[in-house]
Amino acid sequence: MPRTDENSHYQSWGRFPKAEQQSPVRMTSREGILPPRSSDSKLLAYGMGRSYGDSCLNNHGHLILTRDLDHFISFDETSGILRAEAGVTLEEILNFSVPRGFFLPVTPGTKFVTLGGAMANDVHGKNHHVDGNISHHVISFELVRSTGERLLCSKDSNPDYFYATIGGLGLTGLITWIELKLKPVDSPFIAQEVIKTSGLNDFFALTKASDKDFMYTVSWIDCLAKGSSIGRGLFIRGNHATASQAPAKNKTKISKKSVPMDLPSFALNGLTVKIFNALYYNKQLSRKTSNIVHYDPFFYPLDAVHHWNRIYGKRGFLQWQCVVPFAGGAGESAIKEILEEISRAGQGSFLAVLKTFGEIPSLGMMSFPKHGVTLALDFPNQGPKLFKLLERLDQITRECKGSVYAAKDARMSPESFSVFYPQVDDFKKFIDPDFSSSFWRRVRGESGK
Amino acid sequence: MNIAIFGANSAIAKATARVWAEQGHGLYLVGRDAGKLTALTQDLQVRAKSKIFSEAADLTDTSKHEQIIINAKNSLGKIDLVLMAHGTLGSQSDGEASWKQTLQILDSNFLSQASLLTLLANDFEKALHGHIAVITSVAGDRGRASNYIYGTAKGALSIFLSGLRNRLAAKNIPVTDFKLGFVDTPMTTHYKKGPIWAKPEAVAHGIVSAIEMKKDVVYLPWFWCWIMMVIRNIPERVFKKMKI
Numbered sequence: 001m002p003r004t005d006e007n008s009h010y011q012s013w014g015r016f017p018k019a020e021q022q023s024p025v026r027m028t029s030r031e032g033i034l035p036p037r038s039s040d041s042k043l044l045a046y047g048m049g050r051s052y053g054d055s056c057l058n059n060h061g062h063l064i065l066t067r068d069l070d071h072f073i074s075f076d077e078t079s080g081i082l083r084a085e086a087g088v089t090l091e092e093i094l095n096f097s098v099p100r101g102f103f104l105p106v107t108p109g110t111k112f113v114t115l116g117g118a119m120a121n122d123v124h125g126k127n128h129h130v131d132g133n134i135s136h137h138v139i140s141f142e143l144v145r146s147t148g149e150r151l152l153c154s155k156d157s158n159p160d161y162f163y164a165t166i167g168g169l170g171l172t173g174l175i176t177w178i179e180l181k182l183k184p185v186d187s188p189f190i191a192q193e194v195i196k197t198s199g200l201n202d203f204f205a206l207t208k209a210s211d212k213d214f215m216y217t218v219s220w221i222d223c224l225a226k227g228s229s230i231g232r233g234l235f236i237r238g239n240h241a242t243a244s245q246a247p248a249k250n251k252t253k254i255s256k257k258s259v260p261m262d263l264p265s266f267a268l269n270g271l272t273v274k275i276f277n278a279l280y281y282n283k284q285l286s287r288k289t290s291n292i293v294h295y296d297p298f299f300y301p302l303d304a305v306h307h308w309n310r311i312y313g314k315r316g317f318l319q320w321q322c323v324v325p326f327a328g329g330a331g332e333s334a335i336k337e338i339l340e341e342i343s344r345a346g347q348g349s350f351l352a353v354l355k356t357f358g359e360i361p362s363l364g365m366m367s368f369p370k371h372g373v374t375l376a377l378d379f380p381n382q383g384p385k386l387f388k389l390l391e392r393l394d395q396i397t398r399e400c401k402g403s404v405y406a407a408k409d410a411r412m413s414p415e416s417f418s419v420f421y422p423q424v425d426d427f428k429k430f431i432d433p434d435f436s437s438s439f440w441r442r443v444r445g446e447s448g449k
Numbered sequence: 450m451n452i453a454i455f456g457a458n459s460a461i462a463k464a465t466a467r468v469w470a471e472q473g474h475g476l477y478l479v480g481r482d483a484g485k486l487t488a489l490t491q492d493l494q495v496r497a498k499s500k501i502f503s504e505a506a507d508l509t510d511t512s513k514h515e516q517i518i519i520n521a522k523n524s525l526g527k528i529d530l531v532l533m534a535h536g537t538l539g540s541q542s543d544g545e546a547s548w549k550q551t552l553q554i555l556d557s558n559f560l561s562q563a564s565l566l567t568l569l570a571n572d573f574e575k576a577l578h579g580h581i582a583v584i585t586s587v588a589g590d591r592g593r594a595s596n597y598i599y600g601t602a603k604g605a606l607s608i609f610l611s612g613l614r615n616r617l618a619a620k621n622i623p624v625t626d627f628k629l630g631f632v633d634t635p636m637t638t639h640y641k642k643g644p645i646w647a648k649p650e651a652v653a654h655g656i657v658s659a660i661e662m663k664k665d666v667v668y669l670p671w672f673w674c675w676i677m678m679v680i681r682n683i684p685e686r687v688f689k690k691m692k693i
Binding site for chain 2: 009023024026028029030031032065068071072073074075085096
């Protein structure tokens with residue numbers, strides 16, 4: 001067995017940019033102390049590596065691997081309050097909680113993230129308009145600082161560190177455990193409706209009409225559509241199914257597929273993506289379908305294909321997600337402008353996702369969600385051409401006082417970052433002096449230092 | 450079922466204990482690091498309605514073995530199955546440089562197990578009931594320059610188990626030897642991982658089902674059976690020059 005100072009193994013989900021870390025340290029006990037480090041290198045917690053860009057990377061620094069912190073600490077079957085170590089994944093929580101009648105209060109589009117990572121990015125889901133972000137359901141957590149201090153953080157205890165660590169991108173120290181309140185459900189199923197939309201206006205009308213009666217709403221859109229059909233797609237809405245709606249056979253077999261190797265870069269091009277999107281849009285012929293589906297395909301359709309990031313080949317891919325405030329119609333226009341830019345450039349990819357965020361204000365100083373419209377897209381890494389397009393999209397977002405999601409970013413400029421996150425000057429007071437990330441150094445213009 | 454697990458803090462034992470706890474079995478956990486053992490005990494108590502007990506102990510101290518087994522029996526009522534997962538990888542180069550280090554690796558990977566197994570085998574034999582399962586390693590199938598000290602201990606343990614199996618067969622007491630290949634655990638953090646590396650959870654399921662089937666010798670994951678068959682059959686005059 002070759003012994004190595006393992007480094008290049010730890011990547012982000014988009015596999016761009018690459019980072020060379022020093023040997024990683026596994027955190028094997030929540031009571032353990034932070035690993036010693038050499039004076040000029042910094043620390044960063046790394047869970048499942050599902051952040052898309054470089055917020056989970058620490059070029060030239062050390063990663064603290066948190067996946068061994070995977071213990072449950074306590075669970076109250078009446079209130080649904082779970083205390084668990086930060087390296088537990090959302091999948092592990094669901095496997096435990098669903099048979100006991102509880103679901104995650106908020107979940108992102110993959111269950112292969114750790115609880116600590118979910119909180120450090122203050123993730124949101126299809127129920128933002130009802131339930132806010134994950135942090136709205138976090139009661140308390142422990143933060144270990146490089147000084148050795150162990151801070152119990154909640155709205156009442158060390159509140160500054162509570163609000164800084166939520167969405168704080170892992171920079172405030174190591175989160176060892178989190179207590180959060182799960183949501184009671186009657187079954188593992190979702191009563192889902194899928195509605196074919198003809199364009200952006202159709203989407204906005206539907207989302208307005210659905211937000212009151214549906215806990216979950218989201219739309220997939222074909223970002224290569226042009227002209228009047230710009231923003232056409234499938235609008236998906238649902239609620240947790242009641243016990244009587246659930247199919248009698250409570251076990252759905254979910255097939256697990258995997259992309260075994262990198263696909264060559266020519267596999268994804270304008271034509272294949274266009275064909276995929278057209279097929280996906282047209283797979284549903286009627287305006288509306290309704291059915292009862294298991295939570296897995298409803299929330300985590302891509303988790304069924306392990307290593308799906310390999311379809312983008314070795315060069316990887318970038319994801320870009322913005323939120324723009326409604327501002328009396330300005331938000332809607334900005335989304336249209338963004339989609340037009342992408343359509344014109346012909347660089348979009350499958351599965352662009354459009355959703356409206358509700359009015360619940362985010363708790364974290366650096367949290368991303370705010371009331372408005374959010375759009376998320378994947379782009380194969382085509383180099384300078386793509387970077388130019390994304391810079392243009394950042395600019396549109398800046399003009400309408402929107403923001404771009406740090407957890408997905410691999411390239412935004414320091415200027416854009418300080419416009420998107422003006423609260424950064426307050427936030428930086430809470431950063432642990434021994435912690436940093438590739439993302440942080442990049443957006444602060446400190447790369448190479 | 451009531452199960453005693455030695456080396457419960459190991460990633461493989463932890464994953465196996467979770468499966469057993471969820472199946473409702475009573476567990477007695479023995480591990481060295483008290484903090485980790487508490488975290489694991491709490492975790493299993495959250496997951497399971499069954500009885501979970503634990504005791505922190507350094508198992509290289511053989512003088513404590515008899516008492517630990519008595520404690521386990523007192524807590525559980527009786528022991529139906531024992532899983533032995535403790536051991537350390539040790540450092541081959543340290544062992545080469547110092548005979549004390551060599552003996553320490555043999556101690557923590559073979560002598561401690563031999564002591565516990567002797568006590569447990571006598572108990573089970575007298576009760577005409579029990580099942581012994583021990584985690585060894587493919588490293589014990591043939592000595593290699595890169596880790597022959599650890600391999601020697603594991604190989605000796607496999608021979609010990611083979612003898613014990615032979616002795617206890619007449620009493621219908623199964624002895625299962627798990628020869629593990631590469632598993633991604635804290636013990637192997639600094640090894641470069643490739644496609645043949647297994648996750649502790651996958652290995653745990655293999656352990657649970659092989660025990661249900663009362664198997665004798667089990668390679669986990671299964672393909673190591675074929676890899677080791679090839680390795681065992683390379684002529685020594687060729688093998689001694691190989692760098693593997």
